[in-house]
């Protein structure tokens with residue numbers, strides 16, 4: 001069978017025999033569930049359309065429904081509320097091949113208890129079924145999520161397994177108040193994930209404040225986040241609310257959370273645990289109701305080990321973890337995103353503007369700036385190509401050469417770095433020091449200088465080209481004495 005992949009079955013606990021209804025027009029899926037759940041002692045009935053499934057559900061009252069989205073006739077999402085009604089709210093697990101974020105959110109909003117993307121591993125499907133059946137037996141069904149507005153904003157695109165998993169996680173956690181840690185390299189879409197979580201939550205009509213602590217002045221960061229009272233420090237002429245207060249009732253995204261000073265981490269932990277904080281210069285606590293999302297491209301566990309990040313805060317934030325792998329590890333998303341960018345630009349024949357050869361070229365690039373770099377490259381190519389089919393020469397050259405190591409070996413840059421590394425290694429053996437930091441100091445100022453020259457000193461543009469935050473750029477310029 002195509003849509004399920006088998007791996008080792010973990011026979012943890014077998015739930016009490018139940019009746020399961022599978023609604024799918026793919027006979028192999030129905031057969032797979034019949035066999036898999038049958039082995040656990042459950043009885044499985046199947047239907048190939050929603051209409052037939054609803055008739056069966058009304059007469060047989062299954063304990064669990066597995067419902068495909070794309071069906072001949074009525075689709076699964078439309079039929080979902082009716083399944084809940086006729087089964088008196090039996091859990092419904094929605095199944096879909098290459099769903100998008102809106103489908104996942106719509107499924108959860110309409111009352112699905114979980115979401116399974118095809119192809120799925122048999123183990124995962126079985127685990128989900130067991131949980132759902134156990135919840136029904138214990139009468140622990142989650143109440144259907146309230147219907148919330150779906151905004152159309154910038155859309156998250158992706159058909160890779162990693163993006164499908166991200167969509168599922170977003171849909172499942174959006175409407176809770178859980179903290180979510182979003183990790184991934186720069187440009188992988190962390191902020192887009194945070195915005196989607198807020199957009200699909202019950203807080204969507206309240207403020208959403210993305211904050212990059214690194215872009216705040218280190219001396220004022222505490223007051224910026226939590227506010228201050230008059231006279232708290234020189235220049236504090238009046239009482240001022242902080243960003244958390246301004247976001248009350250809504251969501252705060254702390255971008256580059258790894259850069260948060262330890263003293264602020266303590267205050268953040270208190271907010272997460274009790275919603276309490278105090279403005280700088282006051283003793284009594286205030287209360288706020290803010291959902292905290294955090295994003296980082298750093299390895300926070302390592303930061304914890306180095307003593308730079310509080311362990312308790314790490315565990316508190318890491319309740320739900322959405323990881324976005326780099327674009328070079330999900331090549332199947334490149335065509336989809338490129339096509340999407342062309343469509344938003346209303347490029348003529350956007351669907352056919354990228355041929356296989358071009359796609360292959362694009363897939364062989366490293367995309368160190370990830371989706372941000374891809375977006376910019378496609379926009380650039382669209383301007384250059386002026387409406388004709390795109391070719392690789394329309395694209396800016398790759399940011400740092402190709403991944404192809406044989407090409408890289410002959411590369412001048414590679415040779416220079418190799419020479420430098422050998423010299424630095426010898427020097428380090430005598431003098432000590434951090435090689436990585438040394439290399440950065442050796443090459444980064446030049447990179448920053450050239451990019452700033454290119455943008456005529458426009459830092460926002462330079463940061464965009466470099467694929468880093470403006471705050472990070474500012475700090476690095478300051479660090480290198482280039483301000």
Ligand SMILES: Nc1ncnc2c1ncn2[C@@H]1O[C@H](COP(=O)(O)OP(=O)(O)OP(=O)(O)O)[C@@H](O)[C@H]1O
Pocket residue numbers: 154155156157158184185186187188189190191192193255295297337371372375467468469
């Ligand atoms: N899956 C995606 N689908 C469509 N666009 C995307 C996707 N991921 C990222 N983008 C686009 O790429 C750009 C960068 O995304 P975003 O700012 O969310 O990345 P980030 O991981 O937060 O980066 P940084 O760490 O540098 O802040 C944005 O223009 C965003 O719209």
